[in-house]
Amino acid sequence: MATEEVKKPPSLPPYPEMILKAIEGLNEKNGSNKSSISRFIESTYGELPAGHSGLLSNHLSKMKDSGELVFWKNNYTKPDPNAPPRRGRGRPPKPRDPDQPQVANLASGRGRGRPPKDPDAPPRPPKVKASSGSGKPRGRPRKMARPTGGLSGSTTTTDAVTGRPRGRPPKVKDSLNELSIQQ
Numbered sequence: 001m002a003t004e005e006v007k008k009p010p011s012l013p014p015y016p017e018m019i020l021k022a023i024e025g026l027n028e029k030n031g032s033n034k035s036s037i038s039r040f041i042e043s044t045y046g047e048l049p050a051g052h053s054g055l056l057s058n059h060l061s062k063m064k065d066s067g068e069l070v071f072w073k074n075n076y077t078k079p080d081p082n083a084p085p086r087r088g089r090g091r092p093p094k095p096r097d098p099d100q101p102q103v104a105n106l107a108s109g110r111g112r113g114r115p116p117k118d119p120d121a122p123p124r125p126p127k128v129k130a131s132s133g134s135g136k137p138r139g140r141p142r143k144m145a146r147p148t149g150g151l152s153g154s155t156t157t158t159d160a161v162t163g164r165p166r167g168r169p170p171k172v173k174d175s176l177n178e179l180s181i182q183q
Contacts, residue, residue, distance in 0.1 A: 012045055012048070015055055015056065015059040016059055016062075016063055016068065018041050018044075018045065019037060019041075019056070019059060019060065019063065019069075019076075020068075020078070021044075022036075022037045022040040022041050022044070023037065023069075023076060023077065023078060024078075025040055025044070026040055028075075030072075030073065030075050030077070031070075031072065031075030031076050031077030032075060032076055032077075033074055033075050033076070034056065034057065034060060034076070037056065037060075037076065038052070038053065038056055041056070060076060063076075064076070067079065
């Protein structure tokens with residue numbers, strides 16, 4: 001199988017070149033969208049590789065990022081050298097005044113974040129906890145242990161106080177009475 005010849009499509013120009021020719025050939029006022037560029041390339045060059053749509057998307061995004069193409073309102077156009085740059089989304093940055101002294105240069109010598117500890121510095125004494133003034137400890141008081149033993153020796157003190165133990169009472173099982181069958 002490896003020795004068989006693989007049928008290769010005829011030699012194609014590089015994708016960026018095909019894309020630019022497609023945009024020029026379509027000559028639309030607001031630029032050409034991806035599907036019209038793809039149809040133009042398919043009609044002009046005939047058989048294309050299997051992953052044509054993925055390759056086209058990849059090359060279009062690369063050309064957009066490098067500045068070879070301008071992407072505006074879902075259309076790709078060639079950049080106009082005389083046109084002012086289009087503003088992106090969001091609030092524009094504040095204009096810089098050349099007369100103001102640059103304060104950022106003073107702070108740039110210092111790194112961001114907390115500075116590292118000096119290994120040669122003497123250790124700091126531990127902080128002394130200040131008492132709140134009242135003799136009570138903070139937080140919820142601890143549970144008191146139940147008294148055990150006593151006169152009766154029973155461990156359930158709630159039985160004597162309320163007459164029944166804590167929690168859900170156990171299920172009462174009915175005793176089955178046998179009925180004698182009379183004939």
